[in-house]
Amino acid sequence: MSLIAMSGIIRNVWKCSTVRIAICRYSSTARTETFAGYGEMKMKKAEVRDYIDASDPETESVIAEDVSIFENFLSEKEELSLLSEVEPRLKMMKYEFDHWDSVIYGYRETDKKDWNKANTEIINRVRELAFPPDVPQLTYVHLLDLSRSGYINPHIDSVRFCGNVIAGLNTLSPCVMRFVHYEQKDKFADILIERRSLYVMKGKARYDFTHEILPQKLSTFKGRNVHRERRIAIICRNEPIEGVEEKTPS
Numbered sequence: 001m002s003l004i005a006m007s008g009i010i011r012n013v014w015k016c017s018t019v020r021i022a023i024c025r026y027s028s029t030a031r032t033e034t035f036a037g038y039g040e041m042k043m044k045k046a047e048v049r050d051y052i053d054a055s056d057p058e059t060e061s062v063i064a065e066d067v068s069i070f071e072n073f074l075s076e077k078e079e080l081s082l083l084s085e086v087e088p089r090l091k092m093m094k095y096e097f098d099h100w101d102s103v104i105y106g107y108r109e110t111d112k113k114d115w116n117k118a119n120t121e122i123i124n125r126v127r128e129l130a131f132p133p134d135v136p137q138l139t140y141v142h143l144l145d146l147s148r149s150g151y152i153n154p155h156i157d158s159v160r161f162c163g164n165v166i167a168g169l170n171t172l173s174p175c176v177m178r179f180v181h182y183e184q185k186d187k188f189a190d191i192l193i194e195r196r197s198l199y200v201m202k203g204k205a206r207y208d209f210t211h212e213i214l215p216q217k218l219s220t221f222k223g224r225n226v227h228r229e230r231r232i233a234i235i236c237r238n239e240p241i242e243g244v245e246e247k248t249p250s
Helices: 057-062 076-090 117-130
Strands: 022-026 032-034 040-045 052-054 067-071 104-112 141-155 165-171 175-181 188-193 197-202 209-213 231-237
Touching (some): 076 165, 117 197
Parallel strands (some): 022 067
Antiparallel strands (some): 022 040, 067 197, 104 141, 165 231, 175 209
């Protein structure tokens, strides 16, 4: 069963409070900072207004800690290396257009455990940055291939099948991810995720807000079109955390 099928995603029906997102520009030469308990990492913080388009100042101010964007986390060579390893497997699969609960349209997905040496180093770099050292991680990396015409509808992930952190490498194309406060629908934020960026989602960003990947025709950011093509996300996750309450439809 697919990750999203397993997740028991409920569209537009979850209770929530706030989402907090921090946007950072990844740089191998930037000064070292401590981020959200994840340890030491080299990065340079970017201007929030350049990467977040929020419905109101209050919502923008809340977007502070629970999603991080690391631009240029991958070099062109590293992106090509990852794609050369995942493409043969993905090309054996057909795109699906009839997801069981209509959450995803135009996608194919699978999991991958073993990587070549160069790509193992990249995956380990993601894991070291996104997850505290004492947090057990799922062994398999999830691959989600979204076609040019594909999209992901608003949903909130289940806590039963993976933990509170998801770290995804965004390859082939930029995209716009939208977060909507599900009790107050007029509060939302659009996040621009550039090609070769790493995005890290955790906590309230995953469980208190719906999130979605906008279809190509709606992919705009601050009034300008974001040319979204086929997109492959390479996603690392931690194991489910005991004692976290599973939300149910109201």
